[in-house]
Amino acid sequence: MIDEQELKNFFIENRTEIPDNDFSKQVQNHLPARNSMLSQIISPICTIIGLFLMISIVGFSTIQTQLLSLINAVAHLQIPSVDSIMTYFGLLAALIYIGFSTVETDFS
C-alpha cells in the first residue's frame, strides 16, 4: 500500500514552476479600466463639501431668492437673470453628479 509520504512525494516530483514568459504583461494589457475606490469616495465628498460651503458663504436665502426669481421670470414669460440661471444649473449639476456617483459606487 502506498503510504502518505510516498503519495506526497508523487505530487512533489510532478510539481513544476511555470515561467512567466510575458504572461503577466499580457494579462495586464487585457485588464479593463475600473474606478479606484478612492476617487469614488473622495469625489462625492468634495462635491457635498463644496455645496455646503457655497450655501454657507452665499447664504441659503440668496439661493432661494435666485431660484424664486427664475421661477417667476419663466412663469411670466420673461428672460430670467444670469445669476438665477447660473444658480439653477449649478445646483442641478451638483445634484446629478452626486446621484451618478452614488449609483456607480460599489458598496459590496
Add this chain to the structure above:
Amino acid sequence: MTAINETLLVSQAVLLGDKEAFCRLIEAYQSPIRRFLFNLTDGDEELSKDLAQETFVKAWLSIASFRAAAKFSTWLYRIAYNVFYDHARTTKQTLDINDAKQLATLTPNTDRNIDFTRALGILKGEERTAMLLFYMEDLSINKIARIMNCPAGTVKSHLFRGKQKLSEYLKHSGYDR
C-alpha cells in the same frame, strides 16, 4: 512575496486602481495558479493559460471585495476554482477503484515514471481539486474548504477517497516497488 508587500500592492490596486501593482501580484502568483489549472484541465496548456488569464481579470474586477481576513492566494485559488468549474459544465467520466486497477495493469510500469496526468484522471473533480491543493500546493484543509466553499469535513472525505483511489492506482502501476 512577504505579507507586507502583498498588502501594499493590494491596497494600491484597490484604492488607486494601480495596474502595475496588480501586475506584480500576477507575477507572484501566476505559476501556482497556472499549475493548478493545468492539472485540473488534464494538462491542456493553452486552456489552462486562458483560464488563468480569466482568473486574474476577474480578480482585478472584484479586488475591492477582497477581505484581508483571508490570504490573497486563497482568494485567487477560489476564483480559479470557480472559473474552471464555470468552464467545465459537463460531468467528468471518472474511473472507480476497480477500473483504476485495470488501467494500471494494461500499461505496467517497472519504474517510477508514472504519467501524472493519467493518474489524476482517475479522480473525480472535487477529489482531484482537494488532492492538488493539499499535496501539491501544500494548503491546509481549512483553506481548501474556503476555496471549494464546502465544510472541512467534506474536504477530508474528498482527500480520503482521492488517496484511496490514487494509492490503488500507483500500487498497481508499480510505484512502490
